[in-house]
Amino acid sequence: MDLGLKGKSVIVMAASKGLGKATAEQFAKEGANVVVSSRNEEDLKVVVAEITESTSNDNVTYKTCDVTNPNDIKELVQFAADKYGTVDVLVNNAGGPPAGGFENFDDAAWQNAFELNLLSFVRAIREVLPYMQKQKSGHIINFTSSSIKQTLDNLILSNTFRAGVVGLAKSLSQELAKDNILINTIGPGRIDTERVRHLDSIRADKLGVSYEEIKSSTEASIPMGRYGLPEEFAKQAVFLCSSANTYVTGQTLLVDGGLVKAL
Numbered sequence: 001m002d003l004g005l006k007g008k009s010v011i012v013m014a015a016s017k018g019l020g021k022a023t024a025e026q027f028a029k030e031g032a033n034v035v036v037s038s039r040n041e042e043d044l045k046v047v048v049a050e051i052t053e054s055t056s057n058d059n060v061t062y063k064t065c066d067v068t069n070p071n072d073i074k075e076l077v078q079f080a081a082d083k084y085g086t087v088d089v090l091v092n093n094a095g096g097p098p099a100g101g102f103e104n105f106d107d108a109a110w111q112n113a114f115e116l117n118l119l120s121f122v123r124a125i126r127e128v129l130p131y132m133q134k135q136k137s138g139h140i141i142n143f144t145s146s147s148i149k150q151t152l153d154n155l156i157l158s159n160t161f162r163a164g165v166v167g168l169a170k171s172l173s174q175e176l177a178k179d180n181i182l183i184n185t186i187g188p189g190r191i192d193t194e195r196v197r198h199l200d201s202i203r204a205d206k207l208g209v210s211y212e213e214i215k216s217s218t219e220a221s222i223p224m225g226r227y228g229l230p231e232e233f234a235k236q237a238v239f240l241c242s243s244a245n246t247y248v249t250g251q252t253l254l255v256d257g258g259l260v261k262a263l
């Protein structure tokens, strides 16, 4: 199948590691022009070098952007549009909020998580829309969590704001379809990244067991019997943002090896 991504201008937020990085690499493999972003410039330089090497695509570049900073987002989108002519695809992603339950967080923590995991998505969408509306096409994908279908213990901030992203995307799918802009949301279950290793370590400490015990008991709860690979997640994101997807919008897709049983 031709995904029609050659020469398309793609922005991937929070892409120095994990799911963002894997997604940028898959877009690059398809011949897209990719801008990767996150806060640490040194990490981004390494990512660009690695992706260029693994895909032989020279049109991969970086721009630093803290997604909680509206000016950084504006500058990132302007940079991509100046470099590659427009923006065809926006991948909304951010670091995860801290783990914890209701009693652990004050107003400042709630505000920070709102800015990181919901308002940043709103702001990035606002910046790319003029390009997509002008050309009457575009794809937006939001990275969230399997908690959009089934809440996760000890992750109340994530559970709350990921649900907000789903509401945002469904509403926008109604408003943007007339301009042929498709927006979807994708939720990882347990994909093997630094974030998941960090959360597993927190759980291991809390329960007084080893990291390996936590990992193998979690794997046993996944019908596929293992954590997913970042590229397994990334391929679904890339498909939804490709020219092969012309009619799926406002949807949520879990990439979770069968973990979540909710319909």
Ligand SMILES: NC(=O)c1ccc[n+]([C@@H]2O[C@H](COP(=O)([O-])OP(=O)(O)OC[C@H]3O[C@@H](n4cnc5c(N)ncnc54)[C@H](OP(=O)(O)O)[C@@H]3O)[C@@H](O)[C@H]2O)c1
Pocket: 013, 014, 015, 016, 017, 018, 019, 020, 037, 038, 039, 040, 043, 065, 066, 067, 068, 093, 094, 095, 096, 097, 116, 143, 144, 145, 146, 188, 189, 190, 191, 192, 193, 194, 195, 196
């Ligand atoms: N992996 C999973 O199975 C899983 C499951 C459920 C939900 N999620 C969620 O999916 C998202 C990505 O997960 P991951 O596993 O890829 O995480 P990860 O391996 O920890 O990578 C997070 C990325 O986000 C960037 N980042 C963090 N804060 C940022 C900010 N303020 N502005 C810009 N970039 C920022 C980091 O780079 P810098 O630090 O250099 O900025 C890094 O590139 C997270 O929100 C995570 O909670 C993942």
